[in-house]
Amino acid sequence: MSRIEFKNVRHAYPPAKGQEPVYALEEINQVWEDGGAYALLGPSGCGKTTLLNIISGLLTPSEGSILFDDRDVTQLPTAARHIAQVFQFPVVYDTMTVFDNLAFPLRNRAMPEARVEERVTEIAEMLDLSDRLQQRAAGLTSDGKQKISLGRGLVREDVNAILFDEPLTVIDPHLKWQLRSKLKELHQQIGVTMIYVTHDQVEALTFADKVVVMHDGGVVQVGSPVDLFNKPKHTFVGYFIGSPGMNVLPCKLDNGQPVFANNLLSSGYPADTDLSGKLEIGIRPEFVRFAKDGIPVEIEKVEDLGRYQVITVKHETSQIKMVVSEDQAIPSESPQIQFDPDNLRIYCDDWAVESNDA
Amino acid sequence: MNKKWIVPTLYILFLMLPIYGLLSMSFKTTNEILGGFSFFPQQFTLANYIKIFTDPTWYNGYINSLIYVVMNTFISVGVALPAAYAFSRYRFLGDKHLFFWLLTNRMAPPAVFALPFFQLYSAIELFDTHLAVALAHCLFNIPLAVWILEGFMSGIPKELDETAYLDGYSFSRFFVRIFIPTIAAGIGVTMFFCFMYSWVELLLAKTLTSVNAKPIAATMTRTASTSGYELGLLAAAGSLTIIPGAFVIYFVRNYIAKGFALGRV
Amino acid sequence: MRKTTNQKAWWLVVPVLLLVAFNAFIPLMTVVNYSLQETFGDNVFFWEGVTWFETVLRSDRFHASLLRQLLFTGMILAIEIPLGIAVALSMPRKGPWVSVCLVLMALPLLIPWNVVGAMWNIFALPDIGLLGYSLNSMGFDYNFTQQPVSAWMTTVLMDVWHWTSLVVLLCYAGVCSIPDAYYQAARIDGASGWAVFRYIQLPKMKRVLTIAILLRFMDSFMIYTEPFVLTGGGPGNTTTFLSIDLVKIALGQFDLGPAAAMSLIYFLVVLLICWVFYTVMMRNEEQ
Numbered sequence: 001m002s003r004i005e006f007k008n009v010r011h012a013y014p015p016a017k018g019q020e021p022v023y024a025l026e027e028i029n030q031v032w033e034d035g036g037a038y039a040l041l042g043p044s045g046c047g048k049t050t051l052l053n054i055i056s057g058l059l060t061p062s063e064g065s066i067l068f069d070d071r072d073v074t075q076l077p078t079a080a081r082h083i084a085q086v087f088q089f090p091v092v093y094d095t096m097t098v099f100d101n102l103a104f105p106l107r108n109r110a111m112p113e114a115r116v117e118e119r120v121t122e123i124a125e126m127l128d129l130s131d132r133l134q135q136r137a138a139g140l141t142s143d144g145k146q147k148i149s150l151g152r153g154l155v156r157e158d159v160n161a162i163l164f165d166e167p168l169t170v171i172d173p174h175l176k177w178q179l180r181s182k183l184k185e186l187h188q189q190i191g192v193t194m195i196y197v198t199h200d201q202v203e204a205l206t207f208a209d210k211v212v213v214m215h216d217g218g219v220v221q222v223g224s225p226v227d228l229f230n231k232p233k234h235t236f237v238g239y240f241i242g243s244p245g246m247n248v249l250p251c252k253l254d255n256g257q258p259v260f261a262n263n264l265l266s267s268g269y270p271a272d273t274d275l276s277g278k279l280e281i282g283i284r285p286e287f288v289r290f291a292k293d294g295i296p297v298e299i300e301k302v303e304d305l306g307r308y309q310v311i312t313v314k315h316e317t318s319q320i321k322m323v324v325s326e327d328q329a330i331p332s333e334s335p336q337i338q339f340d341p342d343n344l345r346i347y348c349d350d351w352a353v354e355s356n357d358a
Numbered sequence: 359m360n361k362k363w364i365v366p367t368l369y370i371l372f373l374m375l376p377i378y379g380l381l382s383m384s385f386k387t388t389n390e391i392l393g394g395f396s397f398f399p400q401q402f403t404l405a406n407y408i409k410i411f412t413d414p415t416w417y418n419g420y421i422n423s424l425i426y427v428v429m430n431t432f433i434s435v436g437v438a439l440p441a442a443y444a445f446s447r448y449r450f451l452g453d454k455h456l457f458f459w460l461l462t463n464r465m466a467p468p469a470v471f472a473l474p475f476f477q478l479y480s481a482i483e484l485f486d487t488h489l490a491v492a493l494a495h496c497l498f499n500i501p502l503a504v505w506i507l508e509g510f511m512s513g514i515p516k517e518l519d520e521t522a523y524l525d526g527y528s529f530s531r532f533f534v535r536i537f538i539p540t541i542a543a544g545i546g547v548t549m550f551f552c553f554m555y556s557w558v559e560l561l562l563a564k565t566l567t568s569v570n571a572k573p574i575a576a577t578m579t580r581t582a583s584t585s586g587y588e589l590g591l592l593a594a595a596g597s598l599t600i601i602p603g604a605f606v607i608y609f610v611r612n613y614i615a616k617g618f619a620l621g622r623v
Numbered sequence: 624m625r626k627t628t629n630q631k632a633w634w635l636v637v638p639v640l641l642l643v644a645f646n647a648f649i650p651l652m653t654v655v656n657y658s659l660q661e662t663f664g665d666n667v668f669f670w671e672g673v674t675w676f677e678t679v680l681r682s683d684r685f686h687a688s689l690l691r692q693l694l695f696t697g698m699i700l701a702i703e704i705p706l707g708i709a710v711a712l713s714m715p716r717k718g719p720w721v722s723v724c725l726v727l728m729a730l731p732l733l734i735p736w737n738v739v740g741a742m743w744n745i746f747a748l749p750d751i752g753l754l755g756y757s758l759n760s761m762g763f764d765y766n767f768t769q770q771p772v773s774a775w776m777t778t779v780l781m782d783v784w785h786w787t788s789l790v791v792l793l794c795y796a797g798v799c800s801i802p803d804a805y806y807q808a809a810r811i812d813g814a815s816g817w818a819v820f821r822y823i824q825l826p827k828m829k830r831v832l833t834i835a836i837l838l839r840f841m842d843s844f845m846i847y848t849e850p851f852v853l854t855g856g857g858p859g860n861t862t863t864f865l866s867i868d869l870v871k872i873a874l875g876q877f878d879l880g881p882a883a884a885m886s887l888i889y890f891l892v893v894l895l896i897c898w899v900f901y902t903v904m905m906r907n908e909e910q
Contacts, residue, residue, distance in 0.1 A: 058807050079813040091808040093822045104822075108813040152812060365713035369791075370727050373784065376746045377730070379753045383745065395756035437642060440635035448632035456636065458901070463647050465897045467845040469866035470886035473873045474650030497646035500639055516625070560737045560848045561870075575735045579852070589745060596738040603733025604726070611722045 002069040002160045004032040004055060004193065009064030011050055024050045025061070026218040032161070032195060037187050039208035040197040043240070047217040048197045052163050055195065056083040068160055084153025085163040089170050090145030094138040098129060101137045102151045109156075123155045126186060143175045150183075154190065161193035168203065180207060201241050213237050229284075230343070235350045238282045244310060244321045247288070248347070251281045258346055261316055263295045266341040269353070277349040285310070285323040287340035290331055294338035302330060313337065377600070383593035391589045406594035416595065419574030422488060423557065424602065426571065429492035430499060431552040435545065438503035443533070445504065446511035447519070457508075460501040468561045471497070476565050490566045491573070495556045502555065503548050510544025550610045557603060574599060657883035675884035685885060687860075688868040695864055696843045698779050699786075703839060704832070706783070707790025712824065714791075716799055725795075728788040740852025743781040747853075767854065771861035774854050778862055781853060782843065790835045797831035798824055830904075837900045844893055865889055 009028045012021035025047045032038055040048045053059035054066065057078035065074045073081055093101050102120045111119075124130045127147045132140065137148055146167055153162045164183075168176045184207055187194050198204050204211050205225040213220045213228065213236070220234040232238035238246030251258045251265075258265045258281050265281070297313040297320065304326070311322040311330065322337065346353045383391055384406055386399045410416040444450070445457055475494055476485075484490040518540070522532040538545065564576040578595050658675050660668040679685050714724055731739070749755040749766045758765040767773040801823065809819050847866035850856070856863035856871070863871070869889060873882035 056811065058810065078810045083811065085807070085811050087804045087808065089802075089804065091804050093826075095822060095826050104814070105812040108815065108818065149808070152808075362713045362715075365710055366724055369710050369787075370724065373728065373731055373788070375753065376742050376784065379746045380742050391751055393751075395751050395753070397753075433642070437638040441639040444632040444635035447626060449626045449628045450630050450632045453632075456640070460639070460643060461901070462894055462897070463643055465841050465845075465890075465893045466647070467847075467866055467869070467886075467889055467893060469845070469847050469869045469873075470654065470890055471646075471650050472870060473879075473882070474653040475646075477653065478649055493642070494646060496642045500643050504639060554733055557733065558735045560735060575737045578741065579737060592741060593745070596734075596741060599735050599738050600730065600733070604730060607726050607729045607733060611726050 002193070003034045004161060005067040005070075006030045006054075007065050007067065009054065009061045009066065011047075011054060011059070011061040011063070021062075024217055025054075026216075028064070028219055030212065030219060030222070032193060034193055035191045036193055037184070037207060037209045038193075038195045039204035039211045040195060040214060041199070041201060041204040041211050041240070042214035043199055046214040048199075048214055049165055051214070052085070052165055052195065052197050055161070056085050056163055057081045058085075082156065082158045082160045083163060084156065084159050084161075085165065086146065086149045086153060086167045088166045090142060090149050092137040092140075092145045092148050094136075096137055097134055098124070098137050098140070098148060099133040101148050102129075102133075102155050105152050105156050119155050119157070123151050126154070126189065127151050127182070142170045143172070143179055146171060146179065147182075154186070154192075159192060161195060164194065164196040164198075166198050167196075168198075168200075176203075183207060201243075205241070213240065215240075231352075232282065232345070233352045235280060235282060235347050238284070238345075242284060242286075244285055244323070246282045246284050247320050248280050248282050249318050249320070251279050251346070253279060258344070261295070261318065265339055265344065267344045267346070269346060275346070275348045275353060280347045280350075281339075282345045282347055282352075283339045284343060285321040287343040288320060288322040288337055289324070289340065290322075290328070291336055291338035294336040296334060296336050299330065299335055380593050380596050383589060384597045386590055386593075388588055388590045391593075403590075406590045407598075409591060410594055410598065416574075416577060419572060419577035419595075420598065422567075422571050423563075423573040423575070423599075426488040426491040426495075426563070426573070427553055427556045429488060430495045430556045431549050433492060434496055434499040434503045434552045435507075435548055438500055438507050438548070439538070439545075440533075442504050442507035442511055443537075445508045447516060457504075460504055464498050464501045464505075466497065468498075468559070472561055472565050475562060479566050485566060486568045486570050486572075488571045491563050491571060492556075494562050494566055495559060499552045499555055503552055506548045506551065507541070507544055510541045510547075514540055546610050550606060553606055554603070654883045654886050657879045658887055661880050671880065675880045676888065679881055679884045679888060682881075684868070688863055688865050691861075691863065692844060692865040695779070695846075696840060699782050699843045700836065700839060702779070702783050703787045703790050704836060707787050707835065708794050708828070708832075710787070710791045711794035711798055712820070714795055725792070728791055730788075731785050732788055734785075736848035737852050739781065739785055740849040743777065743784075743849075744853050747777050769858050771858060774858060774862050778850050778853060781849060782846070785849065786839060786842070790839065793831045793835045794828055797828040801827050833900070833904050837897065837904070840900070841893060841897060844896075 006028045009025065010023055011025040012023045015021045028051065040051065042048050050059065054061050057073075057076060057080075060074065065072050067073065068081070093104065096104070099120055102123060103116050106116045106119060120133070121130070124133055127150065129144070129147055129151065132144070137145065140148070150162075150167075153159060168179060171179060180203060183194070183196075196204070196207050205228075209224065210222060211225055211228055212222045213234075215234070215236045221228060221232065221237045223231075228237055228241050232241065232246060235246070235248050239248060249260055251260045253259065253275060254264065257269070258267055258279075260281060267281075295315055297315045299311060300314050300319070301312040303310040303312075307326055309324050309326060309328065309330075311324060313320050313322060313335070320337070382397070382399055385402050385404070386396075387401055387403055387405065390396065390399070390401055445453060471494075479485050479490045479494070484493070514537075518536070519532065522536050527536070560573075560575045563573045564579070567573065567576065574595065578592060659671060659673075661671045661674075710728075715721060734742070746752045747755045747767050749759050755765060755767075764770075765773050767777040805823050806819070809823060814822070845866055846864060847870065850862055850864060851867050851870075854862045856867045860868075866889075869882060869885055872878050872885065876882075
């Protein structure tokens with residue numbers, strides 16, 4: 001187990017002849033605490049897999065260094081880093097039994113056979129694979145195979161961190177939940193650092209203690225799921241997290257107060273806020289309410305999702321989504337909405353402006 | 359992996375040696391060849407090549423070979439396409455047995471057929487024609503073509519066909535306009551193999567021809583036995599036979615690996 | 624793919640059926656015809672039943688060529704398959720050199736078989752060929768036209784030169800289809816190069832290897848032109864393989880009966896072994 005630190009890491013894949021290198025990863029300075037459960041969340045192409053491969057050593061960054069417990073491992077080969085990685089689709093050695101699959105990493109490191117057997121039985125127990133140890137690995141279902149991949153990582157006693165690259169992609173939906181819970185359980189049992197890459201916010205938010213949100217090769221925000229939800233620091237975070245995501249609307253400033261489409265809004269920002277750049281306000285659908293007097297809107301669509309309703313309204317050209325409870329009455333004549341001032345944030349050039357008490 | 363380069367390099371060197379031997383011999387006079395061994399031609403000459411390009415009995419050999427090989431390729435691929443489609447999309451009475459029977463023809467020793475073919479094609483008065491050889495080679499090329507094409511076609515989901523029919527395409531229009539372009543790589547690979555196996559085959563080609571459609575391979579053997587060893591000439595003729603093959607591989611070089619992978623393998 | 628049952632599909636298959644059957648059935652019927660009868664010319668035939676089959680199966684000459692054939696095929700497979708795998712594994716999977724390598728390696732496959740034989744014939748001549756000359760000047764007493772061992776070695780070497788590339792191309796395609804994640808996982812698991820070969824590459828190549836072995840077996844068992852041009856079956860009959868012997872009997876001696884019987888036995892042997900292979904292959908696929 002160790003603390004992993006990224007110092008000034010940047011990575012560009014080798015460019016084609018005569019072209020400028022394109023950076024897949026912008027400057028990353030990030031610390032992954034020992035024993036933490038992290039999720040790396042972001043859309044496809046944002047650089048999460050690149051980052052993961054740099055940690056495991058499958059990729060050497062073009063700039064910067066990686067430290068394990070303050071030891072520079074940037075040039076160290078994969079096998080020496082004691083990292084386990086679980087890939088998107090299950091990688092098992094088809095010709096071997098489940099037992100032999102799990103024993104493989106240990107036997108490669110010349111562990112005595114008695115100890116190997118102990119370890120494998122222990123891990124198989126944790127993963128509910130004990131009754132299938134003598135079966136050929138090729139015969140298992142996808143989730144069984146992913147468990148084997150996971151097991152190969154857990155079985156090593158000296159593992160510094162376990163990395164997951166979208167591991168539930170090929171798993172059947174009803175088994176995803178099971179595996180996810182199992183992972184969380186394992187983390188609590190073993191306490192090894194786990195870094196879980198995904199583009200699915202549900203997976204990220206339920207698994208991790210801390211979520212690292214990535215966008216376009218850079219880290220946009222790091223925080224607990226609650227923080228990310230309530231205090232998104234970047235419009236991307238707001239938009240990506242939550243379903244539906246945060247409403248981002250263009251605004252102007254008038255005497256330091258945000259103005260949306262000629263409506264002066266009350267907010268938690270001090271009266272003399274002065275900003276220049278692209279200005280937007282962000283408000284989550286949960287904090288948009290019908291009110292007797294506020295911004296006039298037209299109702300476009302109402303979706304009844306059981307315990308709550310998602311209402312899409314329109315003001316001039318802007319579309320706004322609202323989330324209200326199932327028994328909220330919807331005004332039929334000239335509906336108007338208001339934004340909750342405590343949860344309204346101003347974004348300048350996509351980055352949140354901190355109000356003094358935020 | 360710098361060390362790994364040794365193996366392919368040595369292997370290719372091994373492959374190139376006899377070819378180099380042939381090439382260098384083609385630029386020597388027969389006297390020099392018979393006189394002893396020399397790595398480089400001491401008296402460089404183009405006489406052998408000139409003879410081939412100017413003597414009809416020689417260059418006709420190439421033309422004949424090319425004619426029947428091209429004929430065979432088109433016939434084989436042409437009839438194999440609908441058949442492969444049938445095997446790929448449909449179940450019908452006896453389909454598995456038919457498929458296997460087709461493959462068994464690929465396993466037929468040509469030697470077994472030499473005499474019967476001679477009699478058969480003489481009987482239908484096709485002896486010594488390009489068509490005869492082209493048809494004869496169908497024996498093993500058609501099964502091969504069906505085998506490879508079926509593999510490629512099975513990789514294309516049936517939904518494509520169904521969508522086309524829904525859009526109002528007739529079967530033949532769909533086949534020509536949509537399906538064939540989709541499996542173009544597969545057709546390329548198939549044509550490569552048909553070309554290859556027909557171009558290199560000698561026994562049947564020699565048995566079924568005498569003068570008019572005589573392939574270059576047969577011309578070469580005639581030279582060896584009757585007018586003594588005109589080694590330089592033989593070497594030049596041999597070198598020239600490598601060219602069409604090299605040409606074809608160059609064309610399909612991008613498909614070779616992909617083709618093997620996508621097809622039956 | 625879910626196939627629909629449709630008997631009209633037969634129409635699509637008819638051209639193929641006609642062309643192949645024309646080339647296969649009629650000659651085969653002729654051969655069967657000859658194998659069961661005796662003729663002294665003038666199209667007069669006498670029924671002989673299975674006499675020819677018995678004669679052939681008992682003849683020492685047949686046994687001898689069959690044995691030589693089996694020995695040859697065995698040597699071929701033992702060399703070409705491992706060599707092909709080794710070359711395929713050591714080739715780069717990406718990069719500019721791949722096309723060049725593939726083209727150069729495929730070259731021997733496209734040379735007309737008699738040119739191959741002729742090439743090696745000259746190449747191996749003791750006093751004027753590159754190989755023959757080099758071997759003799761290195762102190763070996765090498766003369767493939769007169770020494771059976773040299774003749775065998777040259778024939779085997781020629782076939783290796785000619786056909787190994789087929790194995791290489793097939794195995795290379797198989798290896799290229801392995802996703803990178805497997806190699807990455809192996810690195811993480813600390814696997815040695817040998818372990819990677821044994822547990823990842825070899826299992827994934829099983830299918831292509833079966834095809835390669837099947838093709839090489841079939842083609843080497845039926846080989847005619849190259850060894851014939853190289854050694855003519857000699858010295859004596861030391862390199863007379865089955866096909867060569869068959870053609871000698873059929874076209875040379877015009878002994879139609881025995882030749883026809885031998886043809887059928889030959890065909891059946893190939894067929895049997897291929898059927899076994901094919902069934903094994905299909906069973907593997909279903910797994």
